[in-house]
Amino acid sequence: xxxxxxxxxxxxxxxxxxxxxxxxxxxxxxxxxxxxxxxxxxxxxxxxxxxxxxxxxxxxxxxxxxxxxxxxxxxxxxxxxxxxxxxxxxxxxxxxxxxxxxxxxxxxxxxxxxxxxxxxxxxxxxxxxxxxxxxxxxxxxxxxxxxxxxxx
Amino acid sequence: xxxxxxxxxxxxxxxxxxxxxxxxxxxxxxxxxxxxxxxxxxxxxxxxxxxxxxxxxxxxxxxxxxxxxxxxxxxxxxxxxxxxxxxxxxxxxxxxxxxxxxxxxxxxxxxxxxxxxxxxxxxxxxxxxxxxxxxxxxxxxxxxxxxxxxxxxxxxxxxxxxxxxxxxxxxxxxxxxxxxxxxxxxxxxxxxxxxxxxxxxxxxxxxxxxxxxxxxxxxxxxxxxxxxxxxxxxxxxxxxxxxxxxxxxxxxxxxxxxxxxxxxxxxxxxxxxxxxxxxxxxxxxxxxxxxxxxxxxxxxxxxxxxxxxxxxxxxxxxxxxxxxxxxxxxxxxxxxxxxxxxxxxxxxxxxxxxxxxxxxxxxxxxxxxxxxxxxxxxxxxxxxxxxxxxxxxxxxxxxxxxxxxxxxxxxxxxxxxxxxxxxxxxxxxxxxxxxxxxxxxxxxxxxxxxxxxxxxxxxxxxxxxxxxxxxxxxxxxxxxxxxxxxxxxxxxxxxxxxxxxxxx
Numbered sequence: 001x002x003x004x005x006x007x008x009x010x011x012x013x014x015x016x017x018x019x020x021x022x023x024x025x026x027x028x029x030x031x032x033x034x035x036x037x038x039x040x041x042x043x044x045x046x047x048x049x050x051x052x053x054x055x056x057x058x059x060x061x062x063x064x065x066x067x068x069x070x071x072x073x074x075x076x077x078x079x080x081x082x083x084x085x086x087x088x089x090x091x092x093x094x095x096x097x098x099x100x101x102x103x104x105x106x107x108x109x110x111x112x113x114x115x116x117x118x119x120x121x122x123x124x125x126x127x128x129x130x131x132x133x134x135x136x137x138x139x140x141x142x143x144x145x146x147x148x149x150x151x152x
Numbered sequence: 153x154x155x156x157x158x159x160x161x162x163x164x165x166x167x168x169x170x171x172x173x174x175x176x177x178x179x180x181x182x183x184x185x186x187x188x189x190x191x192x193x194x195x196x197x198x199x200x201x202x203x204x205x206x207x208x209x210x211x212x213x214x215x216x217x218x219x220x221x222x223x224x225x226x227x228x229x230x231x232x233x234x235x236x237x238x239x240x241x242x243x244x245x246x247x248x249x250x251x252x253x254x255x256x257x258x259x260x261x262x263x264x265x266x267x268x269x270x271x272x273x274x275x276x277x278x279x280x281x282x283x284x285x286x287x288x289x290x291x292x293x294x295x296x297x298x299x300x301x302x303x304x305x306x307x308x309x310x311x312x313x314x315x316x317x318x319x320x321x322x323x324x325x326x327x328x329x330x331x332x333x334x335x336x337x338x339x340x341x342x343x344x345x346x347x348x349x350x351x352x353x354x355x356x357x358x359x360x361x362x363x364x365x366x367x368x369x370x371x372x373x374x375x376x377x378x379x380x381x382x383x384x385x386x387x388x389x390x391x392x393x394x395x396x397x398x399x400x401x402x403x404x405x406x407x408x409x410x411x412x413x414x415x416x417x418x419x420x421x422x423x424x425x426x427x428x429x430x431x432x433x434x435x436x437x438x439x440x441x442x443x444x445x446x447x448x449x450x451x452x453x454x455x456x457x458x459x460x461x462x463x464x465x466x467x468x469x470x471x472x473x474x475x476x477x478x479x480x481x482x483x484x485x486x487x488x489x490x491x492x493x494x495x496x497x498x499x500x501x502x503x504x505x506x507x508x509x510x511x512x513x514x515x516x517x518x519x520x521x522x523x524x525x526x527x528x529x530x531x532x533x534x535x536x537x538x539x540x541x542x543x544x545x546x547x548x549x550x551x552x553x554x555x556x557x558x559x560x561x562x563x564x565x566x567x568x569x570x571x572x573x574x575x576x577x578x579x580x581x582x583x584x585x586x587x588x589x590x591x592x593x594x595x596x597x598x599x600x601x602x603x604x605x606x607x608x609x610x611x612x613x614x615x616x617x618x619x620x621x622x623x624x625x626x627x628x629x630x631x632x633x634x635x636x637x638x639x640x641x642x643x644x645x646x647x648x649x650x651x652x653x654x655x656x
Contacts, residue, residue: 003586011324018331021346028341033616034608036343040334047327054320068585074376078581081373082574088557089570097561105554112379113546121547129551133558143203143562 003066008055015047080111096148097138101130160282163513167521172212176518179204179216180526183223185540188231189548193240194224194468195485195591196367200555202360202492203562210498210511215518217489218472222522224485225428225468226270226530227537229461233262234393234538242428242464245436249449249456256452260394260534265406265454266461267530268398272407273414273462274523277469280418282516285505288477292502297609298620302630304603307424307480310637311592319638322592329593332357333600340608352568359597360491360563365573366590367488368556370580372549379545396534398454406458409439417463421470424482424595431467432460469519476500476512480599484591487598495563 022044027035088104095103106126113122138145166172179201186197197220205213228243233250246266253262295303312322335346336356347353413435420431439459440449449456474482479501481487493500498511505512530537560569583590614620621627 007321007324007586007588011328014328014331018346025343025345028343029608031612031616034340034611036338036341036345038611039604039607040331040345043327043330043334047324047331050320050324050327054324057320070585071377071380073380074373077376077380078373078578082578085570085574089567089574092561092567092570101554101557104557105550108550108553109547112550113544125547125551129554133554137203137558137562141203141207143206143558144565145558145561 001068002058002061003068004054004058004061006058006068008051008053008058011047011051011054015044015051018047019044077111081108084108084111093146094148096150097145098130098134098150099148101133102127105130156282156286159286159509159513160517162510163515163517166211166510166514167215167517172215172514172518173521175208175212175216176219176522177525177529179219180223180226180522180529183220183225184227184230184526184529184537185223186220187224187227187240187243188537188540189227189545189552192371192552193228193242193485194221195363195488196371196552197221197224198485198488198492199360199364199367200552200559202364202495202559205492205496206562208496210493210496210508211514211518213496214493214498214511214515215522217492218515218518219522219525221468221485221489222274222465222519222526223529225274225465226267226526229266229270229464230263230534230538231541233266233457234259234541240428242432242467244429245432245460246457246464248436248460249451249453252450252452253454253457257392257394258452258454259392260396261398261402261454262457263393263534263538264396264398264531265402265458267527267534268403269406269410269458269461270465270530271523271527272410273417274465274469274526275520276411276414277418277421277466278516278519278523280415280466281469281473281519284473285477285512285516288473289502289505292478293506295502295626297606297613298623299626299630300606301603301610302621302627302634303478304480304599304606306630306634306637307474307482308592308596308599308603309634310424311482311595312589313637313641318587318589319641321587322589325588325590325593326596329596330600330603332362333359333597334604339601339605352566356601357572357597358564358569359594360488360495361560361569361572362576362597363488363491363594364556364560365576366580366583366594368552368559369573369577370584370590372553373577373581374584375545375549379549393535393538396531402454406455409455409459410462413439413459413463414466417466418470420463421467422473422482424474424480427471427483427591428464428467431463431470435463436460465523472519476504476515477502479504479602481595484594487591487594491598 022037022040025037027037029035084104084107088100092100106122109122109126134145137143182201183197186192187194198217201220205216225242228238228240229246232238232243232246233254236247236251238244238247250262250266308326312326313319335353337344337354344354416435417431420434421428436459439455440446471483471486474480475486475490481490490500556573560573610620
């Protein structure tokens with residue numbers, strides 16, 4: 001699909017959802033133009049106008065370079081990363097920053113940095129980086145990071 | 153002039169503490185490293201290093217960010233020269249002559265000239281900044297809601313039209329950014345809007361979280377397009393750096409071009425949205441046209457490297473002016489900076505140089521110091537620093553993502569924000585693939601609340617009439633500037649086409 005077509009349709013969908021949100025708002029101001037709804041109405045009109053122009057250009061112009069090409073290999077890695085990040089989000093407070101981040105970082109390193117030679121590198125960095133970060137941020141900069149199951 | 157010197161002396165008095173100096177050195181060093189990583193620029197650097205500034209006093213936080221910003225600008229050109237891979241947009245022009253120089257065995261000369269041109273451009277630009285900040289602030293203090301509204305219209309439109317040469321997508325991104333900015337409680341009436349009943353959204357969407365999502369996660373995903381095809385044992389061409397210095401003759405040859413390109417870079421940098429990429433390209437093409445042997449440009453001419461490097465750092469400094477004096481970020485990086493500053497209670501704007509004069513002038517002083525510090529980091533340590541370029545991005549990029557999560561957690565301690573950065577990381581990837589201007593969206597997101605408030609206040613003043621926006625010379629000036637920013641690039645484009653047509 002052409003990039004302009006995707007951008008145009010996406011803009012119209014966002015505008016429609018946003019516009020629907022405006023219908024539930026009241027405009028509590030003596031001067032109508034200074035009320036709660038006026039600014040959102042203006043920006044919705046702006047978004048719709050530009051989305052439509054972009055969409056029309058998408059239909060009219062036949063530029064092959066403007067076609068969105070998605071690399072399945074990248075999609076696969078992004079999918080795996082997203083899964084790891086979602087699990088990380090779920091266990092972050094329970095396991096604590098240190099353990100969950102070691103697991104997360106080591107996993108994403110293994111996904112990206114493959115090969116027999118890389119295993120030790122991935123493990124060392126996967127353990128060292130979160131540990132140093134924990135000491136730096138939690139102990140030196142006193143940013144509160146969850147301890148989880150660890151006593152420190 | 154006396155006031156300026158007194159203010160600057162006061163600024164140096166505040167900034168010259170051991171703690172501040174350590175942070176400037178540390179920030180400059182980290183910024184240089186991040187800037188060196190291909191694909192990651194100063195905006196990403198500041199976004200992922202935001203947690204470092206928590207707990208700092210405003211002066212230290214702002215000067216650390218400035219050091220990271222300037223460091224990233226210095227670092228960006230290292231990978232341009234040695235790998236032909238610019239760290240960010242502003243470093244693209246450094247590849248034109250920097251990489252050919254490295255291939256000809258002059259990598260050391262190129263690195264040295266890049267550092268020296270950067271510091272000269274940066275230092276002169278800081279002098280301009282010091283001279284202009286107070287007058288601009290004094291002018292901006294007179295701005296009321298109508299003037300502010302039109303200023304923001306100009307900033308948003310100019311960013312959309314100038315930044316990427318893609319006005320339609322830029323304008324659409326602006327409106328969508330403004331939409332996201334209206335989520336949460338209305339600042340004037342307290343009415344909640346577009347929250348879908350989610351309590352966490354009542355305070356609005358934290359733009360810093362979105363920025364981290366876009367830059368720390370989305371940018372890394374964008375790098376996957378190339379990274380996944382790099383073979384395990386593939387290594388970059390090994391370039392011998394040699395002695396990091398240049399001759400007196402070379403310096404003499406480059407000095408005037410550096411001095412010519414600095415004001416160009418600075419002026420372009422001050423314009424909202426124009427940024428370092430355009431500044432370096434403009435400076436490079438002007439110098440090339442003016443040179444007695446223009447054909448030598450692009451083949452390793454040292455002037456062709458010095459000119460964009462000076463313009464790059466001058467533009468970076470220029471971009472700070474609208475941020476500090478008007479509270480309006482003119483680039484993606486200053487947008488991230490302003491977001492981080494708001495988190496620690498610093499509100500840049502017309503009153504900044506009056507109400508927080510000690511912080512403001514200390515930051516100006518820190519820019520001088522940061523430039524000098526960066527020269528010392530970049531010249532003697534050049535050969536050591538470039539070893540970082542040998543670290544595989546497959547290792548570095550996951551670390552950037554991890555820092556993104558730490559930054560997000562430290563901002564809100566909320567797991568919902570993890571979900572937001574994961575989501576916006578994916579959106580950020582597709583937005584990049586679709587060539588949509590991210591900086592435009594972020595600028596609108598940051599300015600949205602201020603823009604709406606000014607607009608509605610102006611409407612109250614004008615009793616609902618748009619005539620209030622054409623009531624005085626300042627608003628009329630911004631209207632004219634907005635029209636020029638829309639029409640100007642098109643006229644220039646048409647003229648170029650006509651010229652090319654005549655030639656052929």
